[in-house]
Amino acid sequence: MMKTKDKILSKALELFNDKGYNNITTRHIAAELNISAGNLHYHFRHSxxxxxxxxxxxxLKMDELLKQMKKTEDKTLDDLYQFTYSICRIFYSYRFIFINFIDILNQNPDIKASYEGINFSRKEEFQQIFSDLQKSNIFQKDVPHFIIDGLVEQIFIIADNWLTHNRLILKLGQKEAIHHYTLLQMNLFYPILNKEQQKLYEEQYIQQS
Structure with missing residues (x-):
């Protein structure tokens, strides 16, 4: 049976995602769970x-995903696709964080400091993964370093902002949004894939979509 603390977190995530971070208070969460505000504040003093x-x-979910990808030997194009898809799926599950990103960072200095540190370490992890993809002959081996560095930054920009773009422009449901933005990210890799991998990518992911 789910503990009260876990129920509160689950309901908070649901409400933040559906209604927006700035529109939900601890009282809203308590009311949805049919518990007193005092009971909720026993577990969490503030939102x-x-x-x-x-x-x-x-x-933590991203850490585990990166850990699994880094330890995968002889990485394939499908490994890269599943990795990218899984990132989009995780981000969608916590979409309020990205849609309300600036407000959350401004109101939570600890999260802001943590994000800045994570951003730096993530870049190194992605560069290692891309290096492994070059060794596995998925990516071309002679790609200039500035292209790889720029690719990492482009990925981060899209990853941090695609949920806002979807909310404002495309308005896709969960399944369609995750699929669409996974391919949008994957398309960034296309120019640096080996020729046979480009053909495989078109056959497996573009013509099937």
Whole structure:
């Protein structure tokens, strides 16, 4: 049976995602769970405490995903696709964080400091993964370093902002949004794929979509 603390976190995530971070208070969450505000505050004194834990959950899920990808030997194009798809799926599950990103960072200095540190370490992890893809002959071996560095930054920009773009422009549901933005990210890799991998990519992912 789910503990009260876990129920509160689950309901908070649901409401933040559906209604927006700035529109939900601890009282809203308590009312949805049919518990008193005092009961909720026994577990979480402020909504910021909920945000910190949800941000930590997101970070841990990304850590595990990166760990699995880094230890995968002889990486394939499908490994790269599944990795990219899984990132989009995780981000969608915590979409309020990205849609309300600036407000959350401004109101939570601890999260802001954590994000800055994570951003730096993530770049190194992605560069290692891309290096492995070159060794596995998925990426071309003679790609200039500035292209790889720029690719990492482009990925981060899209990853941090695609949920806002979808909310404002495309308005796709969960399944369609994750599929669409996975391919949008994957398309960034196309120019540096080997020729046979480009053909495979078109056959497996573009013509099937």
């Amino acid at each position: 910021e405490d909920l945000i910190k834990i949800l941000f930590s959950e997101l970070t």
